[in-house]
Amino acid sequence: MLNALIQLGRSGYDIHLRDDVLSSLKQSCNLLNSEPIADLHAVIPAEELARTELLITGWGSKPVDMKLREAMPRLKLIAHLAGSVKSIVSPEVMQSGVRVTHAAAANAKPVAQYVLAVILLHNKRVPDWVRLYSEKRSQLRVRSEPLHSLIGNRDKTIGIVGASRVGRYLIEFLQPHNFRILLHDPFVPAQEAKALGVEMASLDNLLTESDVVSLHQPLLPTTQKSFGAREFTRMRDGALFINTARGAIVDQGALIDAIRDGRLSAMLDVTDPEPLPDDSPLWDMPNVLLTPHIAGSLGTEVAEMTEMVIEEIRRFTRNEPLQYEVAADAWERVA
Template identity: 35%
Template sequence: MINIVFLAGNSTLKRIFHDQHMEQLKQLGNVKLHNYDRPLTTEQLAEQLTNADIAITSWGCQELTGELLAHAPNLKGVLHAAGTVKGVVTPELWAKGIRVSSGAEALGLGVAETALGLTIASLKDMWRLSQYTREGGWGRTDRVTELYGIKVGVVGAGNAGRHYMKLMRNFEVERLLFDPMVTEEQAAAIGATKVSFQQLLTQSDVISIHAPALPETYRMFNDDAFGLMKDDCILINTARGSIIDEAALVQHLRRGRLFACLDVTDPEPPAVDHPFRALPNVVLLPHIAGSVNNGLYRLGAFTIADLRRLLNEETMRGEVTAAQLNTIA
């Protein structure tokens, strides 16, 4: 049987793989456990990798350098039970023919569902109405908008962006997509209209950001971009904080022009006196859009399913190639 090793700390792994998952893994191979709760040191990683065929990584793992990989000459795959693999992979992995999988798709489902919830709650003006009624008021529904007959703009058609658009197909809204990597035909296939960034800014009633953190996306939402957006546009960011110029956004929020739902900031967390914490037209969340608590088990199930595909010599759903590193989150 194959040798399966865990390279993340047990405190992380227990949140992702429950007892049923562990039994499934034991049916697929010999599972090598360890007693380390915190991220493993280089020496501990080397010990774990000895004679490994499959390595399961997650948050807190360090790069799998050539020196570490030398301890696992039979390694066939690295399955990352987390999102981005950029902190784990090295060119040596692909040079040795080792296949890599990411759990970004599983995390993307939670991100999209969170973005949908923020979309509905914000359009309905639930945040402000809840505060108003708590203070003794009632009514004031003039700012309530239904998720109907409006334009919803999506920036980025990765895992989360695609699932968000899939969820939006349940509503009678027009879906606009900005993603330079997607053709008009591909956009149409997922139920969206491909537009330029400027068109998305000027036409959308809601804008949901699902782009990766790349040099090309750094501060792409800046003062000029905010100036093009409709008054009362709802901006949702469940992607990366670096995509938004926060100082510029604060200025537009102070003018009351926009409403923002931010699950990510740059840096995280924001300072205790940051305007995002006090402005009435901001919903600030502590980076919960992906998978939290019981939702993390979806990540474990996804990782096991990809392991089965790898063992069957099939393409993994979360397969990552060296060529994709420059375009993924």
């Protein structure tokens, strides 16, 4: 069995590692310490680190740098119970021969479900109906309202920027609804787009033709503030902009300017900064739906992430290929 340590704070530990989960984990590895360890540098004796072959991390874990790597010369695998690994593992650690796997695929599914729900409700103009119903109450006559002619999910075009894991799940979830789906992603070849059931489009064409534009790019130096005034100007009147990726991909000042007059709507689960300052104008805009970074795994959804990582550990111990390994040569493109 692999000798394993878990580097997690108490809250992360309690979310992921219930008693039944720990029992399952112990069938695949020898836990050198089954208590939550927030910082391996501060607590664990050097001889215990030297024996460690498997390190389990998650939300809020301290970074695994080369100093810690050198203290764990037998380390073979880092199994991350969350999605993004860049804040946890440095490229140097990966290049030192340590393999890394994570639960990004499991975390992507609830994000895509969340975006699908937002799209369906937006096209039905549910937020507008809620406001009208509250204002007019018993006097509301649905079919007499000008809004009535604008609603519906039929014949709508959905633009997806980035074929990330979330983007691909969203494409799958959109298929039964007979949307026209446009995809902009320079890394997706035409054959793959055909298999996905989408139309490839330039970013400009996607923006001008879509009723909904959903952002699914990773935050990289090349994507930071890459969605700004130029992009918002090209979006069609009445379109919805959705961001469940990272707030810093969007030029937030340009976003505020673009939606201030009501020409566009926005659903923002992520912002820059996060959370927003209390005096941000976004709080009071009726055409903006703000949620506090809840699209990803929460509550019962977290279990799928934990199960995915435990299965990856089992596969590793059986010398089977990992299904969700982070490849070192893809480092620049991953979140």
